[in-house]
């Protein structure tokens with residue numbers, strides 16, 4: 001039998017810095033990266049593009065199981081392709097984010113994405129970013145991080161991110177949308193956003209990327225996941 005592939009999970013609410021930290025950890029270790037939120041966003045975008053009824057669970061679950069998805073790592077960004085088309089920016093809008101959090105509440109959609117996500121765990125290792133990586137998708141992961149930050153700080157980060165991309169957004173509208181999405185993600189019956197019992201919780205409100213990265217790298221070292 002092949003030795004198990006090491007997986008580090010990073011879960012947490014939107015704007016907690018998971019994406020940035022996961023990418024940095026994967027790059028540092030030379031491991032693969034799973035941006036599971038992008039998969040839910042892709043289901044949502046594909047549904048919108050096909051004009052599916054927002055409440056059509058079966059059609060969205062079918063899309064989740066059959067859509068052709070590719071992630072291509074470039075130097076600075078990870079390109080996301082849906083049916084061969086570049087959708088890297090198209091999946092990052094607030095509209096798609098809200099729709100993603102609605103389709104993500106349906107067990108049939110989550111089930112359809114489960115094996116797709118597990119297939120990312122290949123040597124030399126995987127950093128998995130999401131909401132239920134440590135609780136549902138990779139419950140055996142030897143290192144689980146739950147990254148949080150205050151709601152104000154998370155809204156501010158998202159605001160700066162959008163501003164950098166040149167898209168306008170108001171801070172108060174963003175705070176409201178983030179609060180709405182977090183409430184939906186945390187209260188759903190299937191795979192809600194909660195730390196795994198064995199997760200290490202890191203509050204990044206007052207920490208910069210380097211400081212969080214250093215903590216994660218140190219935790220992996222203590223567990224002999226890397227030197």
Ligand code: C5P
Nearest residue numbers: 036037038040100101104130131132185
């Ligand atoms: O992380 P991101 O903001 O891209 O995720 C978009 C939405 O996808 C989240 O609000 C959440 O509802 C859903 N999601 C999920 N489980 C994951 C990752 C994302 O339910 N593992």
